[in-house]
Amino acid sequence: MSLDLPLVFAALMGLAILMYVVLDGYDLGVGMLMPAASADEQELMVASIGPFWDANETWLVLGVGILLVAFPAAHGLVLGALYLPVAAMLVGLMLRGVAFEFRVKAEGWHRGLWNWLFWFGSFLASFAQGLMLGRYVTGFHPGFGYTLFAMLVGASLCGGYVLLGATWLILKTEGELQKKALAWARWGLLWVALGVALVSLATPLVSHTVQAKWFDFPRTLALMLLPIATVAAGWRVWAATGRLKRGEREFDWMPLAATVAIFTLAFAGLAYSLFPYVVIDRMTIREAAAHPSALKFMLVGVAIVFPFLVAYTVFAYRVFRGKARAGLYE
Amino acid sequence: MDTAEALILARAQFGLNIGFHILFPSLTIALGWILLYFRIRYARSGDPAWLATYKLWTKVFALSFAMGVVSGITMSFQFGTNWPGYMQRVGNIAGPLLAYEVLTAFFLEATFLGVMLFGMNRVPGWVHVFSSAMVAVGTTISAFWILALNSWMHTPAGHVMDGSQIIAGEWLQVIFNPSFPYRFTHMLLASGLTASFVVAGLSAWRLLRAGEDASARNTLRTGLVLAAVLAPLQILAGDLHGLNTLEHQPAKIAAIEAIWKTGKSVPLVLFAVPDDEKRRNDFAIEIPKGASLVLRHDGEAELQGIDAFVPDAAPVAPVFFAFRVMVGMGVLMLLAAWSGVWATRRGMLPQRWMLWTFSGFTFAGWIATLAGWLVTEIGRQPWLVTGILRTRDAVGGVSGAQLGASLTGYIITYTVMLIAYLVVLTHLAGKGADA
Numbered sequence: 167m168s169l170d171l172p173l174v175f176a177a178l179m180g181l182a183i184l185m186y187v188v189l190d191g192y193d194l195g196v197g198m199l200m201p202a203a204s205a206d207e208q209e210l211m212v213a214s215i216g217p218f219w220d221a222n223e224t225w226l227v228l229g230v231g232i233l234l235v236a237f238p239a240a241h242g243l244v245l246g247a248l249y250l251p252v253a254a255m256l257v258g259l260m261l262r263g264v265a266f267e268f269r270v271k272a273e274g275w276h277r278g279l280w281n282w283l284f285w286f287g288s289f290l291a292s293f294a295q296g297l298m299l300g301r302y303v304t305g306f307h308p309g310f311g312y313t314l315f316a317m318l319v320g321a322s323l324c325g326g327y328v329l330l331g332a333t334w335l336i337l338k339t340e341g342e343l344q345k346k347a348l349a350w351a352r353w354g355l356l357w358v359a360l361g362v363a364l365v366s367l368a369t370p371l372v373s374h375t376v377q378a379k380w381f382d383f384p385r386t387l388a389l390m391l392l393p394i395a396t397v398a399a400g401w402r403v404w405a406a407t408g409r410l411k412r413g414e415r416e417f418d419w420m421p422l423a424a425t426v427a428i429f430t431l432a433f434a435g436l437a438y439s440l441f442p443y444v445v446i447d448r449m450t451i452r453e454a455a456a457h458p459s460a461l462k463f464m465l466v467g468v469a470i471v472f473p474f475l476v477a478y479t480v481f482a483y484r485v486f487r488g489k490a491r492a493g494l495y496e
Numbered sequence: 497m498d499t500a501e502a503l504i505l506a507r508a509q510f511g512l513n514i515g516f517h518i519l520f521p522s523l524t525i526a527l528g529w530i531l532l533y534f535r536i537r538y539a540r541s542g543d544p545a546w547l548a549t550y551k552l553w554t555k556v557f558a559l560s561f562a563m564g565v566v567s568g569i570t571m572s573f574q575f576g577t578n579w580p581g582y583m584q585r586v587g588n589i590a591g592p593l594l595a596y597e598v599l600t601a602f603f604l605e606a607t608f609l610g611v612m613l614f615g616m617n618r619v620p621g622w623v624h625v626f627s628s629a630m631v632a633v634g635t636t637i638s639a640f641w642i643l644a645l646n647s648w649m650h651t652p653a654g655h656v657m658d659g660s661q662i663i664a665g666e667w668l669q670v671i672f673n674p675s676f677p678y679r680f681t682h683m684l685l686a687s688g689l690t691a692s693f694v695v696a697g698l699s700a701w702r703l704l705r706a707g708e709d710a711s712a713r714n715t716l717r718t719g720l721v722l723a724a725v726l727a728p729l730q731i732l733a734g735d736l737h738g739l740n741t742l743e744h745q746p747a748k749i750a751a752i753e754a755i756w757k758t759g760k761s762v763p764l765v766l767f768a769v770p771d772d773e774k775r776r777n778d779f780a781i782e783i784p785k786g787a788s789l790v791l792r793h794d795g796e797a798e799l800q801g802i803d804a805f806v807p808d809a810a811p812v813a814p815v816f817f818a819f820r821v822m823v824g825m826g827v828l829m830l831l832a833a834w835s836g837v838w839a840t841r842r843g844m845l846p847q848r849w850m851l852w853t854f855s856g857f858t859f860a861g862w863i864a865t866l867a868g869w870l871v872t873e874i875g876r877q878p879w880l881v882t883g884i885l886r887t888r889d890a891v892g893g894v895s896g897a898q899l900g901a902s903l904t905g906y907i908i909t910y911t912v913m914l915i916a917y918l919v920v921l922t923h924l925a926g927k928g929a930d931a
Contacts, residue, residue: 217610220565224602227572231598234576234583235591242580249577249894253902256570257909263566264913267559271920459663460588464595471599478630482607485615 171462172455175236176444178468182232184433186225188330188426193219195331197262197288198324199350200281206492207343208281212266214338214490217482219266223259236461240444240454247306248298255294262287289324296323296361303365303436304372305446318364325357326429333403333422336410338490344418348407351421355403362396362432369439373447376439392435399427503891505899506578509906513570515866516910520564522865525639525684526691527557528605528632530718535628539621549711553695555924558613563917565606570906578899579880581890586881588663589655589670590645597641605634636684643683647676649881650872651744662884674744678737679872685730686868689829690861692726695719696836697858698925700851705926716854717840723833731826741875742791745882747805748875751815753787754780755801762787762799767820770812775802810877814870822867825860832857 193215200208234241245252261283269280300316332351336344370377380389402424409416442450455461531553538546575594576583583590608630616624654669655662664670696719702712742749749755754770754777755762764786768777785795792799802809836854839846846854880887 213614217614220562220606220609221603223565223569224598224606227569227602228598230572231595234572235587235595238576238583238587238591241576241583245573245577246580246894249898250902252573252577253905256573257905259569260566260909260913263562264559264916267562268916268920271555271559271924456591457588457658457661457663459658460592463664463667464592467592467596467599475599475603478604478607482610485611485618 169465171458171465172236172451174465175232175455175461176441176451179229179232179236180433180437182225182229184430186222186229187433188429189218189222189225191327191429192330192334192422193222194262194288194292195327195329195354196334197284197331198292198328199331199335199347200285200288202350203343203346207346209492210339210343210490211335212269213492214335216266217486219263221479221482223263226259235464236456237444237451237454238456240449240451243445243449244302248301251294251297251301255291255298258287258290258292258294260287262291292324292327293320296320296326299323299365303369303439303446305448307372315364315368319361322357322361322364325354326361327354329354329358329403329425330422330429333425336407337419337422340489345411348411348421351403351407351425355400358428359400362428365432366393366435369436369446373439375443375447379439389438392431392438396428396431396435399424399431403428501896502894502899503888505896505903506891506894507887509899509903510574510578512903512906512910513567513574515869516914517564517567517571518865518869519862520560520567521635521639522683522687522690522861523560523694524557524564524691525635525687527553527560527694528628528635530691530695530722531557532625532628532632533718535625539625545711545714549715552711552924553715554613556694556698556921558609559917559920561605561609563913567910577894579890580892582880582885585885585890586649586662588661589648592664593641593645593648593671597638601634601638601641605631605638608634639683639687640680643680644671644673644676647679648673650679650876651675652881652884675737675740678733678740681733682730682737682868685726685733686861686865688726689723689730690865692719692722692833693829693854693857693861694859696723696833696854697856697860698921700846700854701858701922701925703845704848704851704855713840713843713845716836716846720833720836720840720854723829724837727826727830727833731830734823734826739791745876746800747802747809748815748872749791750800750802750805751810751812751875752819752871753791753799754812754816755787755799756803756812757801758798758804759801760788760798761785761796762801764790765816768816770816772811772813808878810875815875818867818870818874822864822871825864825867829857829860829864832860 196211196215200211203211230241233244265280265284265287269277269284272280297316297320300319301312303319304312304315329351332347332354335347336351339347370380380386403421406416406420406424410418410421440446442452444451444454531550534546534550534553537543538550572594575590608627611619611627612624612631615627619627648670651674653673654664654666654671656665657663695715699712699716699719702709703716706712738749738752753762754765754768756775756777761784763782763784765777766781766783768780768782770777787799788797789795791797802812832853836846836850839850876882878886878888880890
């Protein structure tokens with residue numbers, strides 16, 4: 167039996183990107199929510215993401231790494247077209263990454279400055295990623311309308327990350343801060359609804375291939391499960407936050423789990439739209455794939471390392487389970 | 497698009513990024529192991545002074561690691577955006593090596609760093625020691641893969657052609673290419689020296705600022721002893737690396753020694769101002785037959801000069817000067833470390849002027865590392881991958897305007913980051929381990 171290597175690596179890349187969006191999404195979201203919290207709450211918020219953010223960002227390196235090494239031709243095309251938003255995202259990620267370390271050691275107005283940079287970096291990186299998504303799903307078409315669309319997607323992704331961050335805080339905090347997070351989550355959810363709707367409408371309008379894939383009876387009926395499930399997950403977030411707000415019985419992990427479901431479903435829909443293209447209507451995964459010898463060598467590494475990676479990631483999340491506590495370095 | 501302009505900007509931007517980035521791994525690779533040593537000392541003695549030491553240096557490590565991570569993420573994008581020709585031509589070799597670095601090192605160190613920094617009260621002691629060890633192992637594995645790739649670019653081996661594509665024939669030969677063992681050893685020792693001088697330098701600063709401090713005296717001694725052991729080893733490793741370079745990249749040696757013409761009984765140029773236009777040395781101070789003697793162990797031996805490699809010869813002046821900066825710093829670091837070990841014998845506290853000297857040497861390792869990196873990377877020019885790909889053929893895609901705009905953004909960001917880093921480090925060291 168011979169493996170379909172480009173397909174395997176497309177799946178791995180998809181997994182890495184989804185992992186990145188969900189994991190770094192919650193800590194970027196927490197970063198964007200910083201100005202809305204009091205100084206004490208900010209310490210708790212930072213403590214809740216402290217042990218994780220480094221590893222979360224590594225998923226981005228893996229995702230881009232797979233794009234670079236498994237689909238080199240697409241890497242040049244995609245990142246060339248997105249050069250400036252990518253640079254903006256990198257500056258944002260750098261600022262927030264070091265601000266995270268510096269703010270703990272700073273005092274007085276210095277700490278205020280680093281807090282601001284932490285917020286700004288988180289926002290810049292999130293917005294730039296949304297911009298990249300918006301440009302990507304419309305095939306990098308130039309023009310004012312497309313730019314505006316990309317900016318709307320940028321704002322929506324910020325909302326999406328705020329939703330992830332807020333639901334993460336619902337899980338990791340209690341009391342007053344948790345109450346605030348419940349309200350933040352509902353705001354984020356509205357933006358997510360807008361973003362998902364925008365991308366779902368835009369992709370079939372821009373590409374006939376995508377249109378044909380979704381509007382093809384009777385397959386359409388089965389495919390409709392995807393948007394229905396997404397709406398159901400959105401409703402679950404709304405209902406769960408409502409119950410928690412009123413102090414009724416509900417798991418504190420439910421809003422986060424339902425949010426992750428929204429992201430996963432939206433991602434699955436996008437993946438279905440695009441496949442087998444890596445650049446919409448222009449380049450398929452097979453055209454972009456690296457030499458089989460390189461892919462095989464990497465697959466060996468993935469197969470050996472992946473179980474360990476999953477094991478120690480689970481270990482780290484178990485070590486830091488439960489509600490966050492202040493006093494990061496104690 | 498103006499290719500010449502884009503080439504200069506692409507190189508400036510990549511050089512800035514990688515030059516900024518290399519500062520932090522070169523510190524954290526060895527600091528990870530030094531931290532593990534502190535952690536084990538605490539585990540075995542239960543002495544709160546070792547705990548305080550460990551916690552202080554953990555903060556320095558976390559800060560440096562974060563700087564390395566964020567500048568490293570930038571690098572992972574720039575491989576593709578600044579050098580599309582690189583991935584097109586040798587992506588089937590470079591890609592998997594980078595992928596292995598991410599898979600085997602990045603996740604390992606990032607995940608266990610979280611446990612190491614924030615988990616001391618949440619996991620049993622041995623799990624925490626284990627986490628510290630995994631962080632150190634992770635940084636070293638990371639160095640292994642990136643130096644395998646870098647060495648392959650200098651001395652390619654193990655590859656074959658499949659149609660127009662370069663692919664790996666034998667991965668073990670690709671990884672353990674001729675210059676890899678030397679370069680990897682040289683880099684690990686460089687990291688050891690960088691970290692030990694940072695440890696000694698910041699400890700000396702602490703003693704100057706706050707007077708007596710048992711923890712700072714311990715770490716001053718630790719840093720100095722480590723540096724005193726590693727410095728002579730590094731000189732030996734550097735010499736062997738040089739002989740390996742003579743065998744596989746003679747053009748680089750010609751540039752390092754400013755040898756313009758191939759000939760016998762070549763003098764050793766101690767100092768000169770190499771003129772790349774006229775291909776000669778001005779104001780040269782030379783030892784007759786010296787280069788032949790040092791490099792071939794025979795005063796009469798023939799050495800190839802720049803003329804043997806034109807037009808594929810590196811610019812001489814930057815390589816020549818950078819090499820002398822590196823060697824000069826190496827000698828100074830050796831002297832500082834040895835006199836420091838003497839001055840701290842039997843628990844003695846060095847004179848204030850010596851403490852000032854050690855403080856002044858805090859970042860000596862960075863200067864030597866950057867100089868050495870310039871020697872090896874500029875010495876490889878005009879090749880990006882020796883004999884396979886020229887640097888100018890790898891550039892492309894992005895316009896000069898976009899490169900210029902993003903370069904400005906990076907310069908501002910890096911300047912802010914570096915200043916903040918130095919301020920915080922000085923501040924941390926000044927407060928000492930008890931704070």
